[in-house]
Structures are given as C-alpha cells and as structure tokens.
Amino acid sequence: MSSNIINNFLSIQQNIKDHSQDSSPEIVAVSKTFTIEHIKPLIDHGHVHFGENKLQEALFKWSEFKKKNENLKLHMIGKLQSNKAKKAIRLFDYIHSLDNVKLADILNSEEKKTSIKLKYFIQVNLGSEKQKSGVLVEEIDEFYNYCKKSTELDIIGLMSIPPEGEDPEKYFKILNEIGVKLKLKELSMGMSSDYVKALKYNSTFLRIGSSIFGSRSIK
Ligand SMILES: *Cc1c(COP(=O)(O)O)cnc(C)c1O
Numbered sequence: 001m002s003s004n005i006i007n008n009f010l011s012i013q014q015n016i017k018d019h020s021q022d023s024s025p026e027i028v029a030v031s032k033t034f035t036i037e038h039i040k041p042l043i044d045h046g047h048v049h050f051g052e053n054k055l056q057e058a059l060f061k062w063s064e065f066k067k068k069n070e071n072l073k074l075h076m077i078g079k080l081q082s083n084k085a086k087k088a089i090r091l092f093d094y095i096h097s098l099d100n101v102k103l104a105d106i107l108n109s110e111e112k113k114t115s116i117k118l119k120y121f122i123q124v125n126l127g128s129e130k131q132k133s134g135v136l137v138e139e140i141d142e143f144y145n146y147c148k149k150s151t152e153l154d155i156i157g158l159m160s161i162p163p164e165g166e167d168p169e170k171y172f173k174i175l176n177e178i179g180v181k182l183k184l185k186e187l188s189m190g191m192s193s194d195y196v197k198a199l200k201y202n203s204t205f206l207r208i209g210s211s212i213f214g215s216r217s218i219k
Contacts, residue, residue: 005038006041008213009042009047013027015195019199019200026206027208028050028077028206029049029050029213030051030052030077030207031061032216033216033217036065050072050075051075052076062074063091075095076094076095079097086106089114092118096120096205096207097121107151111153118154120154120155121155124137124160125137126162126163126175132163141182144184156185157188159187168194172190172198175189190207191206191209
C-alpha cells in the first residue's frame with residue numbers, strides 16, 4: 001500500500017516535469033477522508049504540502065501531528081465558514097477558499113490578534129454556479145481591492161474548481177487571465193483528472209488527491 005502511494009506520487013511528479021515548461025508547481029496532496037496512517041508514507045518521503053477540505057476533520061487529524069512536524073504546510077481547500085476562521089488560522093498555512101468580505105474581515109482581525117500570517121487564494125466561481133462557493137468573475141476586482149485596502153491579508157493568488165462535466169481548459173485559461181490582470185502570480189487549479197491541462201495555463205499549485213492516495217469512499 002505505502003509503495004503504491006509513493007509510486008503514484010513519483011509518476012505524477014514525472015508527468016509534471018514532462019508537461020510544464022520551466023516552472024515547478026507545488027503538489028498539494030489532498031488527504032481528505034484518509035487517515036494519517038494512510039498518508040504517512042508520503043510524509044516520510046519528505047512531502048510537506050497537504051490539503052484538507054473540512055476544518056473539523058483537519059483539526060482531528062493534523063493538530064497533534066503538526067506540532068511535532070513543524071515543516072508541514074497545510075492547505076484549507078474547502079469552504080470555510082467565518083465562525084471557524086479563528087480555529088483555521090491556527091492550523092493551516094494556506095487558505096484557498098477566501099471568497100467573501102465577512103470572512104476576510106474576520107481572518108484579518110484574527111491574524112492581527114495573534115500575529116499569525118497565512119497565505120491566501122481568492123476562490124473564483126468561474127462557472128457562475130449557484131451552489132458553488134467563490135467570488136463571481138464580475139465581482140473579483142472589487143473584492144480583491146477591498147482585501148488590499150481594508151485588510152492586511154497576504155493574497156498570493158486565485159483558486160478555482162471548474163464546473164463538472166465541462167472541459168476545464170477554458171476555465172483554466174480564464175483564471176490565468178484574471179491572475180495576469182490582477183498581477184497575482186499563484187494559481188491553484190488542477191486536480192487528479194485535469195492537472196496536466198492546468199499546467200498549460202501556468203498552474204502553480206495542483207490539488208491532487210485520488211491519483212496519489214487512491215479512490216475515496218466518501219467525498
Ligand atoms: C477533493 C478535492 C481535490 C482533489 O480531488 P482529486 O480528484 O481526488 O484529485 C481538489 N480540490 C478540492 C477543492 C477538493 O475538494
């Protein structure tokens with residue numbers, strides 16, 4: 001089992017090398033639903049970036065472990081409720097799902113109180129899907145300007161999950177264009193099924209779960 005995970009990881013790394021020009025994007029190994037025991041081989045291999053989509057699960061799984069392994073970088077890639085911001089900044093290093101003013105304000109004031117500094121991606125709802133999180137494309141300028149003017153959050157880039165069942169490529173292209181326009185260098189896009197396509201549009205953080213750890217029984 002453990003050698004499977006490492007082999008999967010190595011072949012993804014090779015694939016990335018073969019498909020990216022001169023950049024070397026980070027792999028955020030999405031470990032949601034898997035236990036530390038399952039993830040451990042990749043940690044022992046020396047990988048440091050891991051992603052989770054639920055705060056409760058991440059706290060339970062990683063809190064103690066991270067205290068002993070301070071080099072680990074944890075990424076919150078799922079929806080973050082503003083009433084959980086306080087706990088989130090104490091565990092995570094990156095939040096990929098910043099998408100509203102209230103959340104930005106609370107994160108900002110918690111950071112100030114604690115002197116903790118995270119790195120943030122603004123999540124963009126590229127498909128304008130009602131059920132999805134993220135700032136709408138037409139509201140992104142305004143939201144980013146608000147964050148710059150009224151908070152001290154370190155916003156490093158944009159994140160998106162393209163609509164299901166559509167070719168993700170056009171969405172990766174749009175996210176890249178918005179990033180260029182806003183001069184935001186980092187792009188969190190690409191998952192197990194489409195990371196090679198995301199590389200074409202300069203993704204810098206690939207969020208890859210099942211191709212590394214195997215399929216999940218629950219979402
Ligand atoms: C689960 C998840 C991923 C990883 O998906 P895989 O298809 O397993 O690679 C990436 N991003 C987000 C936001 C997720 O929730």
